[in-house]
Amino acid sequence: MLKNRSSKTTRVREIMNQEPVNVSPRADLEDCMSVMAERRIRHLPVAEQGHVLGVISSTDLLKLAIQQKDYVIEQLELYILLRVRKVRTALHAVGSGPW
Numbered sequence: 680m681l682k683n684r685s686s687k688t689t690r691v692r693e694i695m696n697q698e699p700v701n702v703s704p705r706a707d708l709e710d711c712m713s714v715m716a717e718r719r720i721r722h723l724p725v726a727e728q729g730h731v732l733g734v735i736s737s738t739d740l741l742k743l744a745i746q747q748k749d750y751v752i753e754q755l756e757l758y759i760l761l762r763v764r765k766v767r768t769a770l771h772a773v774g775s776g777p778w
Contacts, residue, residue, distance in 0.1 A: 701726040702735075708747075712740055 684693070701724040702711055715723055721737045 699724060701731070703727060704732055708740060708743060711735060712737075715740070 700714060700718055700720075702714060704725050704727055706725075711723055715721065715737055723735050724731050725733045725735055
């Protein structure tokens, strides 16, 4: 990045990306991951009307994806548990087995 320049005398302005990509605060998880993958970046500014509101990282997105998957797993486990109880109750009511 410095291209034979001294890190002590080179200013950020000289090497920064003058047209950085950013996302809206309304962007979804998939949009952010797609932009990061396409641009090969790990941090993505979140901006609205030309003002940076914050920065989201690939780690932030990974944590969110894991939380969402965990929630889905919990809901599926609860659904299965309730269905099993309902089936056991029905079987017990008709007297078919030691439930």
